[in-house]
Amino acid sequence: MINFNKNYSLYIHIPWCLKKCPYCDFFSKILIKKNKKIQFKYINSLLLDLEKTLTFFKKKIYIKSIFFGGGTPSLMYGKYISFLLKEIRKKVYISKLAEITIEINPNSISENQIINYVNNGINRFSIGVQSFNNRNLKNLGRLHSAEEAINAIYILKKNNISNINIDMMYGIPGQSLNDSYQDLCKAIFFKPNHISWYQLTIEKNTIFEKYKPKNLLNDDILWKMFLQGKKLFFQNGYFQYEISSFVRNYKYKCKHNLNYWYFGNYLGIGCNAHSKITLFDNKIIRIIKNNNIKQYINGNFITSINTLLYQDKIFEFFLNRFRLYNKINKKEFVKSTGIKVINITSMIDKALKLNYLKEDNNFWYITNKGHLYLNDLLEIFI
Ligand code: SF4
Structure with missing residues (x-):
């Protein structure tokens, strides 16, 4: 039996990117061709996956946040995202105050698409900028330019979207202390209500792990960047509420991520997505979805269901x-x-x-x- 006292978050994984960034360990495959047929099949699979996940519950559940992550969700046709949200609303209760986020990449977004997302209830945009320096973007293997990032931010601002997160990175190979300073100054200049500021780490099974980039920064300069960045945030009225997250106002903390950090329950649909569900006897189960897109589209959604062990619960909390x-x-x-x-x-x-x-x-x-x-x-x- 499921513990109904808790509201759930819903994560939706879109598994395609235009190119694999060499530092990225998120599950994504290269999109060869923007193909409507595959996208439509994937959207329908997401809905079937959700239905199957909901069989764990005896009642219709409440969803307090939705997060379209990836991969690059903004590669999906807007009409499919709106169809998906409409159908999800039939299957679960979505709180009126729900935060609905979509991750967007600067080179895969248009104004029409943003307007379409807003009209369909998306109220938070997380934009993967990483740097405003074209040389550093290239070193990072990103496809977009600083100009495209600025343009995307202007489109969001022009459409009066206040709940914006900008993803920024420091410790980029070859980045100087001054580059990192200038990057944050530019991000802060746009006054986004939320900035996620990460240090580049070399993750397992990434291109950077296999072919170590030249000019990796040493701990000394990383430490200086970290101190300099934190100071800059505080001088400009940002509060740090999480290791990598800064807000201008506490009401813009990311509700979806807060749910993870408070060890809350969530449903994950899509390739490689995870769900965490607490049962009445405090047993916690984790459902892991298939990371093979073909098999997933053919209805083979679940790879495993595990029960968290006693010690895992303590550590994960x-x-x-x-x-x-x-x-x-x-x-x-x-x-x-x-x-x-x-x-x-x-x-x-x-x-x-x-x-x-x-x-x-x-x-x-x-x-x-x-x-x-x-x-x-x-x-x-x-
Ligand atoms: S666009 Fe994002 S999800 Fe895709 S490979 Fe790059 S960092 Fe990873």
Whole structure:
């Protein structure tokens, strides 16, 4: 039986990109040709996948956020996104205040498409800019130019869209301290309400892992970029609420991602998407979808259903929750995992002793040292 006390988020994975970026480990395949027939088949598969996922529930569920991620969702024809949203509304309740995000790439978006998305209820746009420096964009293997990114931001602004996230990156091979400074200044100049600012990391199974890029930056310059960037955000009125997330106003925190970081429940549809569902007995299951597009379109949606082990629940709760910069209510831990606080006393004590955490009767507080040595802190909970 499913625990109905919790509202769900819905993640929809669109698995195509124009080209594979060499640093990217997200699941995506190269789109050979923008083909309506395949897109339509995929959309219908998403709906069947959703129907199948919903059989885990006895009642129609409430959805508080939807996120179109990928891949490059903006490669989908607008009419298919609108058809999909219309059909989803028949299958679940979507809260009136739901945040509905789409990720867009600067070179795969037009004004008409944006207007179409807005008319269909999409109210948050996350734009993958990464850098405003053409040389650094090239080093990063991105297809778009700084001018295309600026143009896409202007289109969003012109259409009075306030809930905009700009994705930015630092630590790009060959990037100087000044490049990184200029990049953030440009992003801040547009006054987006949300900026996600990531350090480039070399992930497994990426082109960068196989062919190490020249001019990778050393820890010393990365640290300087990090300090310089944080200072710039604060000087310009941005608050950091998560490791990589900055907002001008707390109402623009990303609700969809907050749900992950609070270890909430979510449904994921599409190739390689995951769902996390808490049952009444606090058993947590994870459903993993097929990452073979052909098989997925042929109705073979689910690859595996796993139950989280006791220790996994503890680790995953903290892995997500420590990303956020606010205090952690101990009741949150109990509610999300079904595990009593007393059962993790030895781990918490170790973290307290090392000054990674502080606590009082009701809350845990991650310290500056805890943020700095996050991996060491997390190891305590493995
Ligand atoms: S466009 Fe985005 S999802 Fe696609 S390969 Fe590049 S980084 Fe990955």
